[in-house]
Amino acid sequence: MSVRRLHAEQPDSFAFTDENVSWAEGQIAKFPQGRQASAIIPLLWQAQKQAGWLPEPAIRYVADMLDMPHIRAMEVATFYTMFNLSPVGEHFVQLCGTTPCWLRGADDLKSVCRKVIGEQGDITEDGKLSWLEVECLGACVNAPMVQINDDFYEDLTAENFEQLLDDLRNGKPVATGPQNSRHGSEPEGGLTVLKGDK
Amino acid sequence: MSDQVNLTVDGVSVSVAPGTTILQACEEAGAEIPRFCYHERLSVAGNCRMCLVEVEKALKPVASCAMPVAPDMVVSTKSESVKAAREGVMEFLLINHPLDCPICDQGGECDLQDQALGFGGDASRFADNKRAVENKHMGPLVSTIMTRCIHCTRCVRFAQEVAGVPEIGAIGRGEDMEITTYLEASLDSEMSGNVIDLCPVGALTSRPYAFTARPWELKKTETIDVMDAVGSNIRVDMRGREAMRVMPRNHDDVNEEWLSDKSRFIWDGLNTQRLDRPYVRARKNLAPASWDNAFALIAKKLKGKGAKTAAIAGDLVCGEGQFALKALMDKLQSPHVDCRQDGAKLSGPRGNYIFNTSIAGIEDADALLLIGTNPRLEAPVLNARIRKRYLMGNFPIATIGAPVDLTYEAENIGAGADTLADLLAGKHGFSETLAKAERPMIIVGQGALTRADGDAVLAAAIELAEKSAAISATWNGFNVLHTAAARVAGLDLGLLPGEGGLDVAGIQEAAQSGGVETVILYGADEIEGASLGDAFVIYIGSHGDRGAHRADVILPAAAYTEKQAIYVNTEGRPQMTEQAATPPGEAREDWKIFRALSEVLGLTLPFDNLAELRRAMFEVAPHFAQIDGLSESAAPKAPTAKKMSKAAFAYSVTDFYFTNPIARASATMADCAKAKQQRDGETEGTGTHG
Numbered sequence: 001m002s003v004r005r006l007h008a009e010q011p012d013s014f015a016f017t018d019e020n021v022s023w024a025e026g027q028i029a030k031f032p033q034g035r036q037a038s039a040i041i042p043l044l045w046q047a048q049k050q051a052g053w054l055p056e057p058a059i060r061y062v063a064d065m066l067d068m069p070h071i072r073a074m075e076v077a078t079f080y081t082m083f084n085l086s087p088v089g090e091h092f093v094q095l096c097g098t099t100p101c102w103l104r105g106a107d108d109l110k111s112v113c114r115k116v117i118g119e120q121g122d123i124t125e126d127g128k129l130s131w132l133e134v135e136c137l138g139a140c141v142n143a144p145m146v147q148i149n150d151d152f153y154e155d156l157t158a159e160n161f162e163q164l165l166d167d168l169r170n171g172k173p174v175a176t177g178p179q180n181s182r183h184g185s186e187p188e189g190g191l192t193v194l195k196g197d198k
Numbered sequence: 199m200s201d202q203v204n205l206t207v208d209g210v211s212v213s214v215a216p217g218t219t220i221l222q223a224c225e226e227a228g229a230e231i232p233r234f235c236y237h238e239r240l241s242v243a244g245n246c247r248m249c250l251v252e253v254e255k256a257l258k259p260v261a262s263c264a265m266p267v268a269p270d271m272v273v274s275t276k277s278e279s280v281k282a283a284r285e286g287v288m289e290f291l292l293i294n295h296p297l298d299c300p301i302c303d304q305g306g307e308c309d310l311q312d313q314a315l316g317f318g319g320d321a322s323r324f325a326d327n328k329r330a331v332e333n334k335h336m337g338p339l340v341s342t343i344m345t346r347c348i349h350c351t352r353c354v355r356f357a358q359e360v361a362g363v364p365e366i367g368a369i370g371r372g373e374d375m376e377i378t379t380y381l382e383a384s385l386d387s388e389m390s391g392n393v394i395d396l397c398p399v400g401a402l403t404s405r406p407y408a409f410t411a412r413p414w415e416l417k418k419t420e421t422i423d424v425m426d427a428v429g430s431n432i433r434v435d436m437r438g439r440e441a442m443r444v445m446p447r448n449h450d451d452v453n454e455e456w457l458s459d460k461s462r463f464i465w466d467g468l469n470t471q472r473l474d475r476p477y478v479r480a481r482k483n484l485a486p487a488s489w490d491n492a493f494a495l496i497a498k499k500l501k502g503k504g505a506k507t508a509a510i511a512g513d514l515v516c517g518e519g520q521f522a523l524k525a526l527m528d529k530l531q532s533p534h535v536d537c538r539q540d541g542a543k544l545s546g547p548r549g550n551y552i553f554n555t556s557i558a559g560i561e562d563a564d565a566l567l568l569i570g571t572n573p574r575l576e577a578p579v580l581n582a583r584i585r586k587r588y589l590m591g592n593f594p595i596a597t598i599g600a601p602v603d604l605t606y607e608a609e610n611i612g613a614g615a616d617t618l619a620d621l622l623a624g625k626h627g628f629s630e631t632l633a634k635a636e637r638p639m640i641i642v643g644q645g646a647l648t649r650a651d652g653d654a655v656l657a658a659a660i661e662l663a664e665k666s667a668a669i670s671a672t673w674n675g676f677n678v679l680h681t682a683a684a685r686v687a688g689l690d691l692g693l694l695p696g697e698g699g700l701d702v703a704g705i706q707e708a709a710q711s712g713g714v715e716t717v718i719l720y721g722a723d724e725i726e727g728a729s730l731g732d733a734f735v736i737y738i739g740s741h742g743d744r745g746a747h748r749a750d751v752i753l754p755a756a757a758y759t760e761k762q763a764i765y766v767n768t769e770g771r772p773q774m775t776e777q778a779a780t781p782p783g784e785a786r787e788d789w790k791i792f793r794a795l796s797e798v799l800g801l802t803l804p805f806d807n808l809a810e811l812r813r814a815m816f817e818v819a820p821h822f823a824q825i826d827g828l829s830e831s832a833a834p835k836a837p838t839a840k841k842m843s844k845a846a847f848a849y850s851v852t853d854f855y856f857t858n859p860i861a862r863a864s865a866t867m868a869d870c871a872k873a874k875q876q877r878d879g880e881t882e883g884t885g886t887h888g
Binding site: 002003004069070071072074075078079 | 358364365369376
């Protein structure tokens with residue numbers, strides 16, 4: 001992790017769509033009067049969904065909506081790494097580099113990212129892809145893995161990962177989850193135990 | 199004593215109230231606990247871990263600042279494990295703290311330095327790179343070297359809790375945590391300088407003081423501030439003749455340990471624009487003169503015309519000087535004396551013009567009405583006290599005047615005197631709140647009193663106080679908030695028009711018409727020069743400001759740091775300043791000038807030294823002798839007055855940084871005003887705030 005800063009270029013303003021406004025009001029209503037600030041994370045998250053990333057005007061907008069000082073919203077937005085303070089690609093690859101994935105070849109996936117996309121944080125010219133190394137995403141049984149937007153892609157190799165990125169970029173349909181023969185976290189190549197009565 | 203909690207600290211048994219923290223109990227028992235994040239007047243954060251102590255039966259060392267005492271606790275602050283814990287914490291704190299003490303302004307008065315020496319180990323085992331943090335912009339007063347920050351969050355809590363401007367925060371996390379303001383805007387507070395004192399390391403230091411002096415080479419004089427009428431207790435640090443900085447002193451009943459920015463950063467104004475020799479106007483221009491020449495000219499002008507002489511006392515002058523001026527005017531047989539250069543319609547009884555509740559008393563009030571006053575600008579430290587009371591809860595506040603941000607919630611119920619009349623008639627919602635309150639407070643500002651109908655407003659406010667429970671046998675909730683440090687002393691000493699005497703407005707009129715031929719401006723710099731017509735003007739004061747520009751004779755006097763003198767704050771509390779330096783050049787202490795002048799005029803005043811003057815002064819105002827004491831005052835009594843006009847109340851202080859000649863001479867204050875202007879301009883431009 002490194003120091004996270006606001007992006008140098010920021011849009012002039014931010015406002016929720018009407019749909020998101022009513023959604024946000026629903027979130028705020030979950031908390032007792034005077035505790036509206038508790039809704040900060042869902043609202044920032046929704047702002048990020050709407051804008052693709054979390055621009056500074058969005059932080060301010062959410063703070064104003066919750067009647068809290070701007071700096072308090074900024075503290076939250078900078079604390080959680082899931083808030084992207086800089087723009088990301090249409091397909092945002094979060095690559096797990098923690099020990100189990102690393103042991104299973106995360107470094108190879110990083111090389112693929114560097115080759116196909118560029119350095120961490122870079123966005124491809126077509127705006128389709130960008131990547132970031134993150135800490136454990138909790139799918140160690142299917143290591144190595146990446147999260148792209150809302151989905152996990154697991155059991156990756158350099159080859160199928162490059163293919164995956166290529167397909168995403170070209171808008172081809174892709175399968176989520178394990179990219180080898182597995183469906184979940186069962187042993188590869190069939191069961192090894194509990195095969196029947198013996 | 200049954201509700202007390204007994205515990206043992208280092209073998210000493212102490213008994214404290216339940217809810218007390220272990221740290222406070224340890225202090226009670228005389229044990230010293232090192233700390234960084236804990237501060238008596240701020241909420242408990244418990245994040246520096248320096249205050250670890252050992253509690254019997256606890257598995258781990260306990261952060262004493264955050265843990266309340268329990269009965270029969272056995273606390274140890276001197277055991278081996280405590281020593282090891284402190285050394286460990288200190289080693290961690292120093293991992294990322296640069297060893298740049300030789301170039302750090304905090305050096306010599308740094309908590310980290312002192313505690314590393316007292317409680318730290320002798321070496322660090324950290325061999326990797328230290329982190330570096332970009333400095334943050336926090337305005338013209340606070341200089342930041344954020345690499346030194348240890349994240350105690352005292353500044354964050356101060357801004358949020360005391361100053362009421364939640365603009366400082368900690369962004370990022372872990373090693374990357376950084377203290378900053380939102381988008382590095384300068385702090386929009388009149389009390390921002392306090393974060394410098396609070397910062398236990400050299401991360402936030404005083405920008406104007408940067409690299410000018412070391413604490414051990416400064417001569418420290420404990421004195422009283424005069425930038426507003428609060429009478430904050432301060433310490434002036436001098437190097438030679440030059441004031442290097444101003445720091446607050448603790449006084450629980452006045453300023454606690456806070457200080458407004460104007461009081462703190464004014465010192466460069468004490469060194470510039472000074473009048474250091476007498477001047478006499480010759481052929482349109484002011485020319486340096488000797489005291490003898492200046493006095494001779496005055497004697498010539500005043501000869502036989504004593505009764506046609508008028509005197510106006512200014513905002514920063516001391517009790518002794520005002521007393522001497524009044525004595526001189528009495529000798530001249532002139533009734534034209536006024537200490538209210540702003541034209542406030544204030545006079546006796548004493549309860550009519552002081553802050554009766556007292557500043558500490560604000561904490562006992564249960565409702566507040568502000569009439570024509572913006573305490574945030576008129577008395578920032580007092581405003582912080584109101585905020586403190588507000589944070590305790592159940593404190594309805596209403597204001598009459600233009601809506602302003604007071605740093606706490608206040609209902610703006612109207613703009614002018616008609617709202618006051620409505621309240622008095624019980625026609626307003628807030629009158630019910632006032633009526634129901636047991637200890638309501640009413641604060642009347644100078645903005646409401648300097649109007650032509652000021653006495654009517656005063657009368658209405660007093661009537662309102664009498665109607666509610668604001669004035670009872672046990673509670674006096676009627677308050678006048680002054681903005682001038684000199685004013686209460688002036689009113690106490692009777693610097694008011696005598697029989698047939700003219701007030702400030704009358705003096706100006708008479709000066710234009712020739713009824714008054716000589717005007718003595720004693721530190722009075724808020725008078726339009728042109729309004730004095732062709733009168734012969736004698737200016738006695740410390741700074742070359744408006745008064746001096748208009749003057750025909752200038753007699754240089756001492757500033758508040760250069761004399762031992764009594765000032766009476768808005769509560770009516772007499773406090774004594776101490777002499778930090780001698781007046782510059784040929785300037786003299788104020789009372790000496792009047793005494794010397796009286797001799798030249800052949801009207802020698804009956805005191806030859808300060809002690810004799812004070813003896814005479816105490817006869818007029820006996821309570822002046824009780825330094826730092828609050829004496830009983832006569833209850834407020836509504837003056838008879840005509841009807842109030844409907845005009846909205848204007849606030850007396852709008853330009854916070856330029857309210858007096860010393861502030862106007864200060865480059866730092868000019869910088870502050872510029873930053874404020876910029877900030878406000880940006881706000882208007884983008885509409886991002888409020």
